[in-house]
Amino acid sequence: MEWSEWLSAIQNSASRQGELVWRLRLPRAIAAWAVGAMLAMSGCLMQVLLRNPLADPYVLGVSGGAAFATLLGMVFGIAVAFLPWLALLGALVSVLIVFGLARGTGPWSGTRLLLTGVVTASGWAAMISLILSLSPDSSLRGMLFWLMGDLSYATLPLWSLVVLAGCFVLTLGLARSLNVLAMGETTARLLGEPTRHLLWLVYLLASVLTATAVSIAGSIGFVGLIVPHLMRLLVGSDHRILIPAATLFGGFFLVVSDTLARTVLSPQQLPVGVITALLGVPLFLLLLNRAKLKGV
Amino acid sequence: MSSLICQSLDVSIAGKTICSKLNLELVPGQFWGLLGSNGIGKTTLLKCMAGLTAPDAGTVLLENQPIDKLPRRVIARLLGMLQQHTVYVFDASVLETALTGRHPHLGYWERESADDQQKALAAIRAVDLEGFEARSVTGLSGGEARRLAFAALMVQEPAIFLLDEPTNHLDMKHQIRIMNRVEKQVNEHQRAALTALHDVNLAARYCSHILMLFGDGEWRAGPATELLNQRMLEKLYQCPVESVRTSTGTRFLPGG
Numbered sequence: 001m002e003w004s005e006w007l008s009a010i011q012n013s014a015s016r017q018g019e020l021v022w023r024l025r026l027p028r029a030i031a032a033w034a035v036g037a038m039l040a041m042s043g044c045l046m047q048v049l050l051r052n053p054l055a056d057p058y059v060l061g062v063s064g065g066a067a068f069a070t071l072l073g074m075v076f077g078i079a080v081a082f083l084p085w086l087a088l089l090g091a092l093v094s095v096l097i098v099f100g101l102a103r104g105t106g107p108w109s110g111t112r113l114l115l116t117g118v119v120t121a122s123g124w125a126a127m128i129s130l131i132l133s134l135s136p137d138s139s140l141r142g143m144l145f146w147l148m149g150d151l152s153y154a155t156l157p158l159w160s161l162v163v164l165a166g167c168f169v170l171t172l173g174l175a176r177s178l179n180v181l182a183m184g185e186t187t188a189r190l191l192g193e194p195t196r197h198l199l200w201l202v203y204l205l206a207s208v209l210t211a212t213a214v215s216i217a218g219s220i221g222f223v224g225l226i227v228p229h230l231m232r233l234l235v236g237s238d239h240r241i242l243i244p245a246a247t248l249f250g251g252f253f254l255v256v257s258d259t260l261a262r263t264v265l266s267p268q269q270l271p272v273g274v275i276t277a278l279l280g281v282p283l284f285l286l287l288l289n290r291a292k293l294k295g296v
Numbered sequence: 297m298s299s300l301i302c303q304s305l306d307v308s309i310a311g312k313t314i315c316s317k318l319n320l321e322l323v324p325g326q327f328w329g330l331l332g333s334n335g336i337g338k339t340t341l342l343k344c345m346a347g348l349t350a351p352d353a354g355t356v357l358l359e360n361q362p363i364d365k366l367p368r369r370v371i372a373r374l375l376g377m378l379q380q381h382t383v384y385v386f387d388a389s390v391l392e393t394a395l396t397g398r399h400p401h402l403g404y405w406e407r408e409s410a411d412d413q414q415k416a417l418a419a420i421r422a423v424d425l426e427g428f429e430a431r432s433v434t435g436l437s438g439g440e441a442r443r444l445a446f447a448a449l450m451v452q453e454p455a456i457f458l459l460d461e462p463t464n465h466l467d468m469k470h471q472i473r474i475m476n477r478v479e480k481q482v483n484e485h486q487r488a489a490l491t492a493l494h495d496v497n498l499a500a501r502y503c504s505h506i507l508m509l510f511g512d513g514e515w516r517a518g519p520a521t522e523l524l525n526q527r528m529l530e531k532l533y534q535c536p537v538e539s540v541r542t543s544t545g546t547r548f549l550p551g552g
Contacts, residue, residue, distance in 0.1 A: 192372030
């Protein structure tokens with residue numbers, strides 16, 4: 001479309017093209033932005049929570065639970081419109097399992113949480129493989145797309161925007177505490193943080209964000225891992241700047257990725273998870289290399 | 297001024313008693329040295345006194361209130377602790393890290409003021425890290441990381457300093473520099489300090505009071521002049537000790 005056609009399409013929502021923009025493209029772009037923003041924010045939180053730069057939103061099994069529930073729904077032929085709810089349910093069940101098992105009675109243990117989460121994730125992965133191996137070929141393609149992350153059927157319910165906004169404000173309020181937490185749990189306590197409460201709050205925030213994102217678009221990889229690091233390289237580690245930067249850029253990154261996924265081999269649509277990885281990996285390695293040259 | 301009081305404190309780790317019925321009062325203007333052989337439980341005791349772990353029995357009082365009843369934020373404004381190990385996992389600049397000392401003094405949405413910046417810059421200068429402000433903490437050497445952690449503690453401005461081997465990884469010049477800083481805080485600003493040390497001679501040079509841990513719960517506390525002698529040190533470290541008179545006082549060497 002030319003610019004003038006775009007303009008008329010936007011102004012005249014009743015026209016065929018106007019409908020395309022308003023009913024299909026715009027909701028999908030907003031959904032992509034919101035999902036990217038949530039994953040990037042969740043990635044920042046998980047990395048501080050586990051004090052591990054390799055942590056991503058999925059490391060503790062949130063996406064595994066969602067994927068299992070969704071695939072099970074697909075097997076039993078549940079209507080597409082209900083699948084996001086199943087995903088959300090699966091994700092939250094997984095969060096509760098990990099939370100319940102890792103909580104214990106003793107002091108906070110990041111290692112216990114990590115191990116519980118990783119083992120739970122492996123459990124989900126096994127169940128997913130089981131479902132995939134037993135499913136008929138005809139439904140495999142849809143399942144694989146969902147697993148790789150796919151925005152084709154994404155709709156963005158209003159509540160997810162409320163979740164995004166609420167989590168963003170809360171996380172931003174915690175930003176200075178996150179800076180302190182990144183230096184270790186004991187250091188954070190010595191600097192006045194009630195870490196036991198803070199850490200569980202961070203875990204719950206990250207989980208709710210991931211669960212919401214996964215319920216909308218499946219488990220899109222790399223955004224939650226790479227965007228926080230990219231932003232650390234660009235704006236530094238102060239979470240008061242890092243969180244807004246990662247949130248904005250995470251959304252932008254996924255909108256671009258999804259547009260490419262839609263258009264590169266058009267009319268064939270690619271799963272957006274493939275594009276995020278294909279775009280993210282070289283971009284990240286490039287920036288990392290430049291940062292090394294500067295001696296950071 | 298704030299004081300830290302241990303009331304008949306029993307502390308143990310993994311079934312091993314570190315101290316039993318420890319009574320100790322850290323009063324402003326006192327510089328305590330905590331001595332004992334490796335693995336005797338100095339760190340565990342310091343953590344207990346900082347309210348990080350609970351004692352088996354007894355109480356730690358901070359400003360006459362049980363420390364486990366105080367919110368961490370309130371504790372952090374009164375008491376600061378330098379941990380034995382400083383490991384930085386995430387990139388942050390030296391200045392940002394020094395500024396974390398202001399954390400307990402700032403409100404939820406509050407940002408560091410220009411005054412806070414000045415405090416952080418002064419502390420960075422004091423530990424000889426001037427020019428490193430924008431550097432990443434992950435690239436610092438062991439000694440530099442140690443000095444930065446100390447700078448952050450100075451920025452925190454606690455009334456009570458608990459220091460776990462502050463001179464670890466430091467060369468002679470910086471050992472003296474750090475100990476001078478603590479001494480200045482104690483004498484000029486009426487703070488109290490308790491410092492775990494392995495260097496008996498640093499203790500002899502700086503500390504006004506000594507707490508000795510002998511293992512099996514046995515301890516002795518008192519003025520340095522009473523406790524720092526050949527007989528006590530031989531008992532403490534279970535090795536022969538020689539004492540040498542120098543122009544600045546008695547110093548100790550491991551004997552043959």
